[in-house]
Amino acid sequence: MRKEVIQLGILGLGVVGSGTVEVLRRNRESIERKIGARLEIRRIAVRDVNKPRRVAVDHSLLTNNAYDVLDDPQVDIVVELIGGVHPAKEYVLRALENGKPVVSANKELLAKEGADIMMAAGRRHLDFAFEGSVGGGIPIIQPMKNALAGNRIERVMGIVNGTTNYILTKMAEDGTDFEQALKEAQAQGYAEADPGADVNGHDAQYKIAILASIAFTARVRVDDVYCEGITKITRADMEWAKQLGYAVKLVAIAQEVSAKAVQVRVHPALLPLSHPLASVRDVYNAILVRGDAVGDVMFYGRGAGSLPTGSAVVGDIIDVSRNLLFGSGGRVGCTCFDQRYVVPMEQVETSYYVRMRVQDRPNVLAQVAGVFGVHNISISSVVQRQTSPQEAEIVWITHRAPEGAVRHAIAEIQRLPVVMEVCNTLRVEA
Amino acid sequence: MRKEVIQLGILGLGVVGSGTVEVLRRNRESIERKIGARLEIRRIAVRDVNKPRRVAVDHSLLTNNAYDVLDDPQVDIVVELIGGVHPAKEYVLRALENGKPVVSANKELLAKEGADIMMAAGRRHLDFAFEGSVGGGIPIIQPMKNALAGNRIERVMGIVNGTTNYILTKMAEDGTDFEQALKEAQAQGYAEADPGADVNGHDAQYKIAILASIAFTARVRVDDVYCEGITKITRADMEWAKQLGYAVKLVAIAQEVSAKAVQVRVHPALLPLSHPLASVRDVYNAILVRGDAVGDVMFYGRGAGSLPTGSAVVGDIIDVSRNLLFGSGGRVGCTCFDQRYVVPMEQVETSYYVRMRVQDRPNVLAQVAGVFGVHNISISSVVQRQTSPQEAEIVWITHRAPEGAVRHAIAEIQRLPVVMEVCNTLRVEA
16 A cells, blocks of 8 residues: 655754755645655654754654664654764664665765665665765756766766865955965855865765766775865965966866776866856856766756755655655666776876976076976966066966876976975866 | 566657667667666657668668557657657657657647646656756756755746857857848757747747746646747847846746746846856756755756757656666656746836937936836936937836836837837846
């Protein structure tokens, strides 16, 4: 007999948890009609049942024991919103062992332990849905697994971290330095007190590992994703970029190199102002997916926040509920069928922006250019600006060259007596 | 027993049909693994079996009798790609009567006869999927029906016709007039020999009727969609718009007015250059969806073409195949649960751009402004430019005002002896 009520067990009532509860409440009637059954929140596990909450919930729903949710036979779907790897992984596996499908917005868990979890879900033909793990409320996981599934995905490139995009936008538009922009982001609630995971690129690293695994139908491990944060971007880099016609963004890129090889990386990059990602401002996210049939499609919106991420989680709850009602659990399972080799960063080819302080005297440009030449790196443009009577700043934009060659060239350039400092090297993407 | 082969019957092998066949062929192995079954093209019905084709297909697959496809008990899914209302509607209903789910990219059919078709599909718990009907390869129908389904949709606003966007881009960037830009679009293959459905806005009208019906969970009939094309946009309007900081785009808008009322319309509009849709160029499409939880999300990509639309059709084939294998046909059905009133255009409130030729003498501005004032229309900005010793052009940008009031004011202004001509009136959107 068809179920008439679907009961949800929620783990975690923080930012995403309260957004999820709020969305479910607000649009309950419409959601229930779309599913064709009633939705009820059966139990919510929290660390402290007495903590004040962003949403008012009946105190009797709360428990501080996750197993009251996981082991409750009445719970039809477990919604994991506690974040982190442990004990989230143990909770998710327990839910699956108990035959319950899981909805999660946990990027770190998925990026690090996705293989185990997808396998456990697959064995039992249970759904494990994770739209909220990337891009907040922006639909991206479901479209890649469904509407775009007829494509061979050639590239995924995105701005997937709102905090760093806010900081870079502030730096670019207000001329503030990194520290100041970070403080503003913290004051606005866009950055955590400990901003490491965001500004060092790890949050983006988790997300691109997830997207790459779907895009390339092959498990991409977090450790294989090259990761560089935005902390070394200075006001000077921002000014030069603007002058040269570029925006500076933290990009996450997953690119097919051949049938067997891919590259996956997170780092700041200069993007030409005409690039679709260049105009993505503030905490917004955007993800560009290139398929062999569809060409470039872009998904844009708020990449984080309570209600946007709640929207994604509720979308998954609707999807999983439909599968429960139709007995079609595991309908869209893991698609990591292939083994693909992740090319080491040294072999990745891209263009580079190199900014250096040099002595302002004849022949310096030629000496530096000579080193680039020896390493087979050709130059697209170079601009020199005198900064003091004895000193000049030079910014080079190279043509595409392998990262390894560029690193060697930079090391050699740094040893030139006329070069005082190579201040920064940033990749330039198209 | 689980099916091992899913057999497709295709109606039509034109632009979209051949793109669909091409995508299925190219990525067959990967698609079959994602589904978990083999996919075979069983039969393709075409008007003329001897016509040369864009894709090479085995001649034995072709038939000029659609019923060879529709009535073949081996056909599992019917893919309708012939376009138009008749006989497409009869074919689709026959397929459904025969118990076959249908994938279609037919916007006109869906916009005009969607109610009958969705009802026929619903009665038999069969899928009717139509991702390809709007936005070419851009995922938009599936995301609205799934990932965003937890939201109350407040607005859908899009550039959904590539032909007109190409024409307007040419006019804006190259300073050509409408006729010239249309010729270029035809030469590029972006416009039909008979471009009426595109330039008069009907193509966009069908698409926004479909999107509005999903967004508002209420059937929006094509006849309720106000529709105005781009043929009256002149070079002068383009120049003024640029000077004032706007782009001119053909926009399709579906907006919630209240719980009971919506507005749905297609017309050219001035968009501030900072608007996310303002920078959508050439044949690209973009659709902005505003949900109460997710905020604004945007979907961007190629809105037409053989392979992009083929990508969407194949995405639907994958989705429907999964439902066949899991016995979950009709899993996501029609969601037009509500009745909503479509507000007549006279009551729609927006801002307006009004360009007029006037006699260049004192007090003219005051006279015209007086008429606006009498109709309670306040002015945001006004620019006057002398065009000859006796003549000037004035462009007004109003604040928000009901369309009815603006129409009355314009009629009255046209009767002023000092006004030679009201050249154009265009809406300004934010």
